[in-house]
């Protein structure tokens with residue numbers, strides 16, 4: 111019985127690897143497994159290689175495993191590409207159209223090679239070559255021992271909007287795949303999966319969890335310009351927002367989108383933009399305007415590989431330092447880095463609360479891996495009832511606010527740095543807002559004393575903010591002398607690494623940064639102090655998180671720090687982290 | 697937020713005096729635009745609490761502080777996106793956008809096209825002095841070919857864009873041109889634009905007395921001509937014809953005026969997001985969770 115299985119489906123974009131993966135993910139979820147998907151698609155629509163990995167496990171998992179148990183290769187070059195992820199005992203199922211015998215360089219010891227006439231069956235027996243992928247689903251379902259009733263239901267759910275005929279044809283294809291296995295029955299008994307009852311977990315993309323968080327958190331405005339890996343937010347919310355009387359719109363560019371969100375926020379809405387590196391680069395002037403005008407906005411930032419267009423569909427954590435410092439001038443900001451589905455949901459809600467309470471820009475920082483892959487989570491972990499909406503010092507009646515000559519003091523200097531937030535349209539009074547340095551009424555002035563007080567007012571929010579932001583999450587092992595620090599999507603492989611090392615008697619404690627900025631210096635310092643070695647795991651070349659950690663600790667602790675970085679655009683496998691740590695401990 | 701509506705009281709132009717006294721150079725064309733705005737506001741009884749003046753960066757952009765209403769002074773070129781956000785945020789607000797020729801057509805040129813296309817109900821006044829005032833006299837997108845400035849010492853090699861033609865081509869539903877030196881017609885045109893529902897563009901020729909020594913009041917007087925009274929304002933072809941060739945003169949008046957549904961009406965289905973309960977999304981999230989856990 112297998113309790114952790116990983117399948118990779120590979121071919122040319124257009125081969126249907128994507129839908130195969132999605133269907134498999136649903137099937138695994140239905141037999142009660144926790145699921146993760148890893149999409150690896152080119153920035154191209156057709157003709158280039160693409161692959162989709164699905165992992166199912168009886169325990170919660172948030173990343174891919176080291177090796178694939180199955181490779182479904184729709185073409186021979188895909189075998190070559192993914193050979194290194196096969197190990198002894200793995201099964202490589204490939205389309206025998208290209209010849210049954212593989213050349214030696216495609217063979218790895220201990221791997222079972224199974225040529226199957228997927229295309230031929232699809233074309234000759236089912237009349238549609240494209241449906242070869244559902245034949246492959248059938249093959250795997252039979253090997254896994256999944257009941258027919260379950261595959262039928264998944265097929266129905268996935269294809270019902272295409273009509274009954276399509277559903278029937280897909281069911282037939284799955285059945286035909288099952289027969290292929292039965293004809294050679296008993297070959298892979300070790301891959302039978304355990305059967306659990308489906309507890310109805312949520313299976314959704316990172317971006318979906320963020321969109322749901324935005325809806326629950328009272329977001330009523332999104333302006334975005336399509337960009338991988340954040341476009342799904344625009345797509346999701348342009349469907350949903352109408353239902354709550356809000357607007358989710360596609361702007362002409364990213365400059366426009368952030369300025370639209372600023373406008374909507376000034377009008378009193380909870381407003382958001384969603385983008386990635388190249389788009390955020392265009393938004394930085396707006397970001398600093400929001401900083402100066404103390405306009406609450408939420409920026410969802412899903413990092414991809416740079417510089418420039420880089421690898422648009424691949425993952426990275428290359429922009430940590432960039433987003434901390436982006437925008438000219440000094441102003442407070444909050445940057446949150448979720449790592450799990452529930453955090454994606456709740457931190458999005460909190461992003462809106464913090465933005466309004468502190469009247470600052472708040473950034474939700476994810477990456478392509480978290481944004482576009484699917485994860486399962488137990489339903490009770492996301493409870494919209496628990497959502498709280500805190501609007502801060504919003505003012506609905508001008509008479510509650512002191513004024514100067516009839517102009518309300520939108521930027522009144524207060525001890526906590528937070529002024530009354532006046533919404534236009536309220537009774538009795540008007541106010542000004544400007545990107546120039548301004549007085550308490552919001553009108554430009556170059557007065558030196560005013561400048562000093564206004565800078566102090568804005569910056570004084572930080573000390574109050576620090577007390578309220580989500581602290582790092584500590585996964586503590588008693589007396590551990592080794593520590594790991596990371597943030598965001600590296601969480602999954604790190605947890606698996608720790609578990610493996612624990613089995614060998616090596617205990618490792620783990621500090622996961624949730625609020626990237628203001629950087630949790632105190633917690634980091636404390637964590638580092640009693641450790642002998644600290645590994646900082648991150649997806650970039652320079653070691654940006656390491657830079658922040660080293661900046662927070664005193665010199666004598668710096669020689670403990672080791673960086674584990676990956677910048678290929680692909681997420682970490684646990685083994686990559688594990689090997690580096692073992693090597694260092696030798 | 698039911699307090700949004702406040703009663704309109706009888707007002708005079710003086711009631712619309714802003715937080716500050718204008719700081720333009722004496723003789724600047726922008727004074728006349730401001731005083732026409734105040735006149736129109738008084739005539740139609742504009743409610744300052746429900747009005748937002750959005751302006752850009754430039755001499756023109758300073759005007760947000762000179763008019764009694766809510767004032768939002770945006771970044772250079774970003775008047776229209778911010779105005780769009782405000783209008784979608786609360787469609788009951790009356791949104792006036794004030795922009796320079798550089799602000800609206802150089803750095804903000806892209807937004808100009810798309811806001812017109814969308815027909816957001818914003819009244820845009822381009823305070824067009826054919827030069828960059830605030831940065832001290834560089835050429836602008838409306839400067840004439842051959843115009844000598846500090847940044848075009850050999851004469852500008854670029855040809856100007858015509859804001860009226862661009863507005864017509866981009867789908868603005870109200871397009872007009874006026875001249876600061878003709879305050880009566882300027883006031884009338886602003887009033888008509890204010891009463892029009894939809895994206896309204898007024899290109900106002902507004903001399904910069906300090907840096908533009910070519911396009912002066914006298915020069916404009918010699919080069920302008922009013923559109924004939926019988927011009928059919930709903931006829932786009934006719935509007936284009938007048939805008940592109942008119943006796944070798946710069947035509948003034950209303951070129952085009954035709955209502956069609958606004959962007960905010962279409963996007964919001966006539967709801968007002970400002971009035972919605974923020975917790976109303978929660979029930980929907982339960983439903984979404986159900987669809988994702990099937």
Ligand SMILES: Cc1ncc(C[n+]2csc(CCOP(=O)(O)OP(=O)(O)O)c2C)c(N)n1
Pocket residue numbers: 753754755756757772795796797798799800823825827828829830831836
């Ligand atoms: C992003 C940016 N670039 C440049 C500037 C400098 N700048 C300020 S005003 C201006 C031009 C203003 O010209 P126009 O829009 O025609 O307005 P006017 O001053 O003539 O009324 C420029 C280039 C700026 N503020 N922001």
Ligand code: SF4
Pocket residue numbers: 719720721723724725726755756825829830903904905906907
């Ligand atoms: S520089 Fe020109 S545009 Fe600016 S205030 Fe003076 S006259 Fe007006």
